[in-house]
Amino acid sequence: MSTKFVIEGLKSTIEGKEILKGINLEIKGGEIHAIMGPNGTGKSTLASTLMGHPKYEVTAGKVTLNDEDVLEMAVDERARAGLFLAMQYPSEIAGVTNSDFLRSAINARREEGNEISLIKFIRQMESKMKELEMNPEFAHRYLNEGFSGGEKKRNEILQMMLLEPKIVILDEIDSGLDIDALKIVANGVNAMRSEERGFLIITHYQRLLNYVKPDFVHVMMQGRIVKSGGPELAERLEAEGYDWVKEELGIVDETVGQEA
Numbered sequence: 001m002s003t004k005f006v007i008e009g010l011k012s013t014i015e016g017k018e019i020l021k022g023i024n025l026e027i028k029g030g031e032i033h034a035i036m037g038p039n040g041t042g043k044s045t046l047a048s049t050l051m052g053h054p055k056y057e058v059t060a061g062k063v064t065l066n067d068e069d070v071l072e073m074a075v076d077e078r079a080r081a082g083l084f085l086a087m088q089y090p091s092e093i094a095g096v097t098n099s100d101f102l103r104s105a106i107n108a109r110r111e112e113g114n115e116i117s118l119i120k121f122i123r124q125m126e127s128k129m130k131e132l133e134m135n136p137e138f139a140h141r142y143l144n145e146g147f148s149g150g151e152k153k154r155n156e157i158l159q160m161m162l163l164e165p166k167i168v169i170l171d172e173i174d175s176g177l178d179i180d181a182l183k184i185v186a187n188g189v190n191a192m193r194s195e196e197r198g199f200l201i202i203t204h205y206q207r208l209l210n211y212v213k214p215d216f217v218h219v220m221m222q223g224r225i226v227k228s229g230g231p232e233l234a235e236r237l238e239a240e241g242y243d244w245v246k247e248e249l250g251i252v253d254e255t256v257g258q259e260a
């Protein structure tokens, strides 16, 4: 079955403040959607709400993955259904090695009795780490502990490559990356492009989109998608910034959730 992820009228609140004000988006397998927008417009809130972060309360709307109700699922069920989020600020977990974490994450998505063998897992992990030009010692380090910003981002991509999700959400995966690391991350994403997999790439800047070509570009302001287009929209934003969008739509303050 080919992948179809549908978000309809999604609203969510944090600490009683409404941040998402009705998001509509449909992502099919094979498609790359980019969500761009200035800081504080609700982009990370969208990612966290979709993954079921407990701090965010959904107050309206519907989200389905291949017709299954995502909002009904617990976080681990969402992961098992094929949703993946690379977080803007990945957590550090002391005491759990990267490789233990990765193997548990893979096995959590498999049926009991069908766990990946240690040998096969190590072979896969080592080959993906090589593709991402990661030092092999990162397998044995505690998860993200003491990793630089760029190392954390590569590690998120490593997780994506091993988990083979159906819908990949990348939140500011390009932030903190130098140009070489950016290209490596982009290659990782491009290697995972498939008809079975859809991407939602959240980014403030368009530079990642020079290497990962989106099919659709959306601009988020005030907790809504206010404008959608093709790759040319990202190029215009890069060249001219966001002010023209605000002027065109009569938006003075593009942020959300700052109201007293």
Ligand SMILES: Nc1ncnc2c1ncn2[C@@H]1O[C@H](COP(=O)(O)OP(=O)(O)O)[C@@H](O)[C@H]1O
Pocket (backbone or CB within 6 Å): 014, 015, 019, 037, 038, 039, 040, 041, 042, 043, 044, 045, 046, 055, 255, 256, 257, 258
């Ligand atoms: N953990 C949080 N606690 C309180 N408010 C939050 C939290 N996360 C987000 N918000 C509010 O949501 C708004 C949007 O934040 P966010 O979704 O992170 O925006 P973006 O990713 O576009 O920069 C913030 O300006 C803030 O008011």
Ligand SMILES: [Mg+2]
Pocket (backbone or CB within 6 Å): 043, 044, 045, 088, 172
């Ligand atoms: Mg953010």
